[in-house]
Amino acid sequence: MNIPLRRVALVCGALLFSLLANITYLQTLGVRRFGADPRDQRALLARFAHPRGDILTYDGRTIVRSRPSRRGPYEYRRVYTNGEMYAPVTGHIALHQATGVEQAENGVLSGDDPKVRMRRLINDGDAGGADVRLTIRERVQWAAYQGLRSTGRPGAAVAVDPATGAILALASYPSYDPGAYSTLNADRLVRVDQRLSHDPSRPLLNRALERSYPPGSAFTVVTAAAALASGEYTPVSRVVAPGRLPLPGGSRHLSNPGGRPCGDGTVALSRAFRGSCDTAFAGLGLHLGQDALRAQAEAFGFGADDLAVPLRAVPSTFPAGLDRAGTALTATGRHLVRATPLMVAMLSAAVANEGVLMRPYLVQDVRLPDGSIINRADASPYRVTLAAPDARQLAAMMAAVTRPGGAGEAIAIPGVEVAAGSAPAALPGVEPAAAGSLRDQAVLTAFAPADVPEVAVGVVLEQAPPDDPSAAAIARAILQAALS
Template identity: 40%
Template sequence: MTRHIRHAACFCALLLVALLVNATRIQVVQAGSYDDNPANRRNSIARYGQPRGDILVDGAPVTGSRDTREQLRYERTYEDGPLYAPVTGFASQEYGTTFLEHSEDDVLSGTDPMLSGFPLWNDLTRSRPLGGDVVTTLDRAAQQAAYDGLRGRKGAVAAIEPSSGRILALVSTPSYNPAALSGNDATVGRSWARLNGDADKPMLNRAVRQTYPPGSTFKVVTAAAALDAGVVTDLDAPTDSPVPYRLPGTTTSLTNASDGCEDLSVREAFRWSCNTVFAKLGVDVGVDDMAATARSFGFNDTALRIPFSVAQSTFDSSLDRAQLALSSIGQYNTRATPLQMAMVSAAVANNGQLRQPYLVERIIRAGGATVSTAGSLPVRQTMYPATAARLKELMTEVVTEGTGTKAAIPGATVGGKTGTAQHGIGNAGTPYAWFVSWAQGERDLEAKVAVAVVVEDAEADRGEISGGGDAAPIARAVMEAVLNSRSQSGG
């Protein structure tokens, strides 16, 4: 009898070992394949089983989480969803995440190891800490001013603090409410189809994901290249610039929107935005120096992230002289995002130094402790400081007595450049209205904000559309909001 008991005990022990081996195989060796199996809903249940961390603007959350009491328990909510959609993006149980909800998903969902003081314990127990919060660089007043200024028209605004690269406003209109995509019921599917089928593309982030011909705002880059290369040494000297200007090697003539541009000085040509002067100036500078200057401002950069990716702004470096002439006035293949043109303006305002723009100031745990900060970001010299000083002078004169007077702010120094970009077959489309600018308060030692505005469907007859008329007032409102908020905070 004892022998039979021993055999039964050994057999039971073998069964136990086999069970442990199989459990180890399933839970350790094959854990990855089970985790990744579409039929496994445990990850989704865990992901939505606790509130998501929040995205903060001026210390207050613009996101939240709603307890549905369902299996996927918490849905994302948004405060002023359309206002902040180009920044937050959406967090959808059906369609994933975009923008900050995507780039900071590990933090917001609580899976980032830096949120836990005991990451190994969390790995063993398969638990996750509460989601962390993402503190943005946005200025709430500037964001609201930009959104109100566009009034639902197609367009975008980007604003940067020149000395740091902090993004103060990022607006794209028309917009949408990300909350419409948060859940997983039938209404979410209908909202998704409606938004994707909308001809106005409300989910397109025009501030960072859409490129436009920058038109005459690109003359800031052309002027910088000409001054740095020594092609222009005296801003007040007459230029040898005929009107009309025949594009080199062609029979095509370039004209101006205003009269009196023939042989005009660079100062006056910049003030009144003479195409003929700057097209010829770009040809005189040459494609290599023009391309190098454009690159220094950020054109042709494929790696810019803020932290989500930004569409590449382009300046073609394989051009003939006629194409170079058009490219030098922001036409032909030259394309830029509003963020890129805000970077151009910021570099001028910051003595030629360009700080890499960024949108996330710091990451904090649910308890409020800071776990990471933006830190010091790269800076590059886009032009000589003397060149930047002369461009600041030119841009200031555009606002005081040129095409950008609608951007003037009493008691502040404001520099700007208007632009009207042609597009469409045979330039038949309604031109885009551009304005780039910067502002420095009366008591400030440096410029506090640089702005770029583009309006796709300006409210004017074709012949009246201009950056000075349509985009400059929006830029002024954003700059005023920043200057006022900085003076109130003592910044």
Template identity: 35%
Template sequence: MNRPIRTLSVGCLILFVALMLNLTYVQFFKANWYNDRADNRRVTEEAYSRQRGDILVGKKAIVTSEPSDDTFKWQRTYPGGKKYAPLTGFLSYSYGQTGIERSQNDVLSGKDDRLFTNRLIDLVTNSEPSGGNVELTIDAKVQNAAYDGLTALGDDVQASAVALDPKTGRILAMASTPSYNPNKLATHDFGAAKKSYDQLAGDDNEPLLNRSVQTALPPGSTFKLVTAAAAMEELDKDPDSKVYGGAVLDLPQSDKNLPNESGGSCGGDQITLTRALEVSCNTAFGQLGIDLNKEQMNEQAKKFGFGQKYLTDLPNQATSTLTDDLDKLDAAPFRAYSAIGQYNVKATPLQMAMVSAGIANGGTVMKPYLVNRVTSSSLDVIDQGNPTEIEDQPAVSNKTAEGLTEMMVSTVENGTAAPAAIPGVSVAGKTGTAQSSEERAPYAWFTSFAPAENPSIAVAVMVQKSGTARSDIAGGRLGGPIAKAMMEAAIS
């Protein structure tokens, strides 16, 4: 064989080997990655050709598939509509899957390995293959209270409400407004689906966003619960400890100071930690932030879930953070502002519900989860939610949790969280109003749990934008009544 032919042969061999390696890589190592892509049309077409499983709340299907008389065999429909859309997401031929439709796609489509026996039986009996069902942890009554409360705030509102079972981490409610009608995106009229999607994607209020887990904003004074926890754990404070309560806190290393929202003192130069939480005293918690070091603050926030990804049942979770750079908290002024939930502190509503839930659960924070049970089409249980702790050690001691609960109850009975009071029920709560900029209104926050002596629900409400006058925006005023309704729904 002459040299040119030999060179050409070697080159062809190299190309052939490269082709085989690439095919092996794509079809074996990357197969799941391609199958899991939301925009994989082949996967979507396959989903349209078989009966996809239901998504349920209790025994009621909030997402199901119905026979279709067009090109495709099945039409995905969403009886849960706008109320559940941020959770369920949608299945669209053009835009793929989101929400539970995406995270549980293998189960719903029937491709999950745990459904192998069912697929085999379908094959042997020549039955139409169908997907498994996904039952959510949602309590319909609490979800209704959350959604109704948010929509009652008005049309041009950006807000969210979340509820957890403190003992298990089960998500009892997760509502976000504005929402959208997923049926308009799942339609087989692709022109209409595109028109609806373009309208939603171009809406400044971002209705496709699940604000409960995909929006992280300064939590304002609700973060004072984390600061109080750190002070009780690291500085040996208790509900009766004296803290600074003056009108203005002089910030070291700075020519600025930190005032209280009211402009006056919080009841004297020295007040109890309980009083500081009742009136949401900026100067008291700012001083505690200065007294704590950056590692103590960061470790306490981390134990409650900050800086972590903990919700696997929904994609695209935003991370709650104490700061984008821990070294910045070397400066006392930045620690002071961080201690009151401002500066670089950002949290999702789910994260602030977890703070309350951890306190309610004696200091142990449970990992939140949304999928309660997975069943085959014949209703055989193939998987079930398993309560697990988010950290190897509690966020705070039982003693600290009891002290925080005592102070939060007093904040409802004697302080800013009064709008969440329920007659005959001991409620623990904390308000927050986070300043953002002069150009936009503050964010209103509220977090609570009940009954305080044996909690069955922990709640967080966040109002990012509303038509409320700037001077009337307050966490208790906007979020308190919604939280109250959600807690009443859970304990009634």
């Protein structure tokens, strides 16, 4: 009897050991695999079992909140106020996905963040999330979105506080209603996602952060900064500005509007900037060289892949391996250089803050319902773009652009001195082979007031000529809203 009992005991021991090993595996290494299984509803039930924290504007207006669902197994659903206007910022949360601030700040909004959970349990035992207050100003966001919407063209607009980096507005058009994703019906959610994902106008695309464009004449801020930083130029330095500039390496030419020279063909750098003289800046690019232009562009943040606000922005790029013709065109913002609308705003923000570019951010603070703040944004420098004396000279050149006779006169605001990047009066004559992948769009960068800057803006309109007055109207409306 001892031998059979011993064998049975060994088999039972082996089975018990296998059972314990399997349980250990399931609770440790296998938990992620089972948690990702779409048939597992526990995570979804937990996600919507408690109210998430609210999302508020800087002014204190609640734009996203949780409400009882009153149906199905999920207890709460998200409600978005003025959803299309704020969608590029808030994003949305659905059964199996999240975007925007809903994703980036999910830990504090859901209450899973250890700091939030501990404070809430100590204070009132509630397992809900904390509220997130944005840097977005309601009036400024409204001006940006309504301005874009009124044109009927795709585009984006961004407004930044130059002194802190706080983003006052971040708008993209066309947009979508995040509330469509708050449905708790899985079949309906699939239909919503398919409809919006296949919409040719791409409403889900956050054009302010996720798309880059040829910056056009806005890039002359970088070229002018490189010229001043080189020590070879001052605002009164004379530069060659013919009506038609031969491009090296072939028979191609770059022409000013109408083929006219700027001045008598040789003008001061400040006047070339004020009049958006493309041949002058192309010649500057040839003289400075691609390395100097690239170094200055990188000082502004081109090529950086570390920019998150906390939503990630695609990098703005300066091309590598340019030939001399490409260098000339790139100095005017053409050819292969690309910038996001956020970067377009950052160009002015850096100059306005005497060369110090502050790190842009969207979240002002995180607070519990009792008002106690557990996270607060701290303004911090992101990059030093150029020396303060050079930045002040460049700011003065930008202020002259919006004065009577300047290329950016349309952006001027009565009683407020506005500084702007060089803005073209019309599309310059560039042969298609020289233009590369240039597409029609209007791009503007500006800040105000010029003497004590409070706001910097970047506006991009797709499918629009560079001199489209709508871009100037949007920039002006945003500046006025921020200063009122």
